[in-house]
Amino acid sequence: MDKLLIEGGQCLTGEIAVSGAKNAALPILCAALLCAEPVTFTNVPQLKDVDTLLALLARMGVKIEREGSTVTLDAAGLTDPVAPYEMVKTMRASILVLGPLAARCGQASVSLPGGCAIGARPVDQHIKGLQAMGAAVDVEHGYVRVNASRLKGARLVTDMVTVTGTENLMMAACLADGETIIENAACEPEVVDLANCLTAMGAKISGAGSEMIRIEGVPRLHGARHRIMPDRIETGTYLCAAAVTGGQVRLIGTQASSLDAVIGKLTEAGCVIRCDPDSIHLSAPRRLSAVNLRTAPYPAFPTDMQAQFMALDCVANGAATIRETIFENRFMHAIELQRLGADIHIDGNTAMVRGVERLQGATVMATDLRASASLVIAGLVAEGATMIERIYHLDRGYECLDAKLAALGARVQRVK
Numbered sequence: 001m002d003k004l005l006i007e008g009g010q011c012l013t014g015e016i017a018v019s020g021a022k023n024a025a026l027p028i029l030c031a032a033l034l035c036a037e038p039v040t041f042t043n044v045p046q047l048k049d050v051d052t053l054l055a056l057l058a059r060m061g062v063k064i065e066r067e068g069s070t071v072t073l074d075a076a077g078l079t080d081p082v083a084p085y086e087m088v089k090t091m092r093a094s095i096l097v098l099g100p101l102a103a104r105c106g107q108a109s110v111s112l113p114g115g116c117a118i119g120a121r122p123v124d125q126h127i128k129g130l131q132a133m134g135a136a137v138d139v140e141h142g143y144v145r146v147n148a149s150r151l152k153g154a155r156l157v158t159d160m161v162t163v164t165g166t167e168n169l170m171m172a173a174c175l176a177d178g179e180t181i182i183e184n185a186a187c188e189p190e191v192v193d194l195a196n197c198l199t200a201m202g203a204k205i206s207g208a209g210s211e212m213i214r215i216e217g218v219p220r221l222h223g224a225r226h227r228i229m230p231d232r233i234e235t236g237t238y239l240c241a242a243a244v245t246g247g248q249v250r251l252i253g254t255q256a257s258s259l260d261a262v263i264g265k266l267t268e269a270g271c272v273i274r275c276d277p278d279s280i281h282l283s284a285p286r287r288l289s290a291v292n293l294r295t296a297p298y299p300a301f302p303t304d305m306q307a308q309f310m311a312l313d314c315v316a317n318g319a320a321t322i323r324e325t326i327f328e329n330r331f332m333h334a335i336e337l338q339r340l341g342a343d344i345h346i347d348g349n350t351a352m353v354r355g356v357e358r359l360q361g362a363t364v365m366a367t368d369l370r371a372s373a374s375l376v377i378a379g380l381v382a383e384g385a386t387m388i389e390r391i392y393h394l395d396r397g398y399e400c401l402d403a404k405l406a407a408l409g410a411r412v413q414r415v416k
């Protein structure tokens, strides 16, 4: 299994391009299941999670053409609406095939994803929504089995804000009979990107990006071309990395408007940030100031940036409180950061972090995608060498991480 060796202490400077968003690409690729014509996607990031999803779609009978970051999917010959456990267990987002399959095929059998390192992560809201649209849904032998003739439009109110839940139900509603209203919908930019793609395919959607989404069902969708939005979490991760090293970077091909909360916190930490239409320039002080934060659904501070900011607070001047409100077990990185000399105290869903003058390199273990990113950030600023084990987590969600960091002057090496 690959490891990442980082020699800390280099100031990150320079310019890199941001990739397409993982969390937009995954639902959007699933949207191709909704129609029997080819759909072409550009700016698709080359990531392990994308490979896993494409393998799952191929298994169902979807034809795939992939050239660099352009992927064309043709689900005309969709034969087998099944997502087996072996594939779903490696990537929870596979549940995103459920809504499209229910709508297009009237049946689906999708393995329950189960829990993961950051929490239980049930999919009851996805199921409840499909039931409200008239589908018969059973959970048997670890699989969600859906049967429906044509789904019927309905008024859906989710118990909590769920991103993939909103996406699944929005996709299902596109082919339903009549109007569906999703209330308490997720407002994440990736939901908007998916809605834009569905609209290009002929869907009738309004309100995406707000808490109420209206979808007027149509009998069928058609082929289209869609460019995946830039990855706001990848952007935020490199901004944090540059910030802790006292660096100066320019990230191009990104969208500052999707990062208000993150940019606000980096500014509060002492960075000077300039946003242009498709780029962000960050200039960091020699030492950052600690920042308090609380994760919540968009547009508040994203849980997917919590771990990276914990690394930032570990070396900042002062103390900070970090509250995680989305996932119940998302502080796994704290224990590893402590191995690098961080001063962190955890109490339930709150972490108290006291900045230290410096961290020391050590061997640490990545536990999930964003936790791994926080260890990379800590390694970049730690004294000496940090070896990060299990970096397959990083390969799931960061395209060419080592090459991009190296382009900014970091001393990183992938050890096979």
Ligand code: UD1
Pocket (backbone or CB within 6 Å): 023, 026, 092, 093, 119, 120, 121, 122, 123, 124, 125, 126, 160, 161, 162, 163, 164, 165, 190, 303, 304, 326, 327, 328
């Ligand atoms: C998505 C993102 C993930 C991000 C998360 C929160 C993708 C592929 N992944 O995950 O990177 O960290 O949003 O921004 O886009 N919940 C239930 N029942 C449900 C659904 C969710 O109880 O049916 C709970 C979850 O356990 C969690 C909270 O709701 O506590 C939010 O989860 P959700 O927004 O659904 O996360 P994902 O869509 O899985």
